[in-house]
Amino acid sequence: MPEKTTTMPENSDGLPRRFLPGFLLLSLERDGTSYGYELYETVRSLGLSVDLAAVYRALRTMQQRELVTSEWVASLAGPDRRLYSLTDTGRRGARAAATELAAVRDGLVDALEYFRAPDISRT
Amino acid sequence: MSIPAASPKSDALAALYWRSEILQVMYWLRGEGFGDVVDPGLIERFLGVDAAIGMTYLDRLVDEGYLVRDGDWYALSEFGLERGAREFQEAFADLTKPTHGECSDDCWCHASVDEAEACIAQRLGHDHDHA
Numbered sequence: 542m543p544e545k546t547t548t549m550p551e552n553s554d555g556l557p558r559r560f561l562p563g564f565l566l567l568s569l570e571r572d573g574t575s576y577g578y579e580l581y582e583t584v585r586s587l588g589l590s591v592d593l594a595a596v597y598r599a600l601r602t603m604q605q606r607e608l609v610t611s612e613w614v615a616s617l618a619g620p621d622r623r624l625y626s627l628t629d630t631g632r633r634g635a636r637a638a639a640t641e642l643a644a645v646r647d648g649l650v651d652a653l654e655y656f657r658a659p660d661i662s663r664t
Numbered sequence: 665m666s667i668p669a670a671s672p673k674s675d676a677l678a679a680l681y682w683r684s685e686i687l688q689v690m691y692w693l694r695g696e697g698f699g700d701v702v703d704p705g706l707i708e709r710f711l712g713v714d715a716a717i718g719m720t721y722l723d724r725l726v727d728e729g730y731l732v733r734d735g736d737w738y739a740l741s742e743f744g745l746e747r748g749a750r751e752f753q754e755a756f757a758d759l760t761k762p763t764h765g766e767c768s769d770d771c772w773c774h775a776s777v778d779e780a781e782a783c784i785a786q787r788l789g790h791d792h793d794h795a
Contacts, residue, residue: 578696594709597692613695622695 555588561599562608563638564589566627569609570635574626600625608634682721685711687730687747690740700740 608631694700707718730744
């Protein structure tokens, strides 16, 4: 009887969701202003597997923490839309997020190099 | 999933809080092109409030004329639309924004005497999460 193969759990979620606030801040820093669904599409395109509700909740929390501000923008073609932009605190948050992401990247690069390198002590 | 810790505990403020939160979600979704119809499950996903509790507030908004109910679905009424998101946001900005308190930035304990009393009562009766 063949032995069962232990498989690692599939991770189809892409990048960790904890990156969502940082991605939102950096998206707003890059684009200046964005609507909610635009931000959702941006973070999805960058590999975050989050739903629209998560983006809404993150934006609400970030607004309560005064990282982002928003205004309702009237549209002749359709309903008003909420337009988001960074506050000064949010801009500092975006810089902090960029630093954190760079640290994560460097840590992952170091880890991959470690795993790829042969362990000469065992040879 | 239950009532988020940041939500007010007294009935009067809770009703205003959830009216604001629900209508803001509905205006937001509508603005993003998703229509103006929600169900309790969607409210749970977007606001983190238990669907059963969310439904009581949805029904309350129906009673107040902001929403109309069609089976499990709730839509903005003409009255709800007329109020407009901006006007609503301005009118309730002070009520929906937590003030300084010794618990946390999100706690409503110091928003009003009613809130303080409700919070104390809740803390005496339950573990209170001052997230």
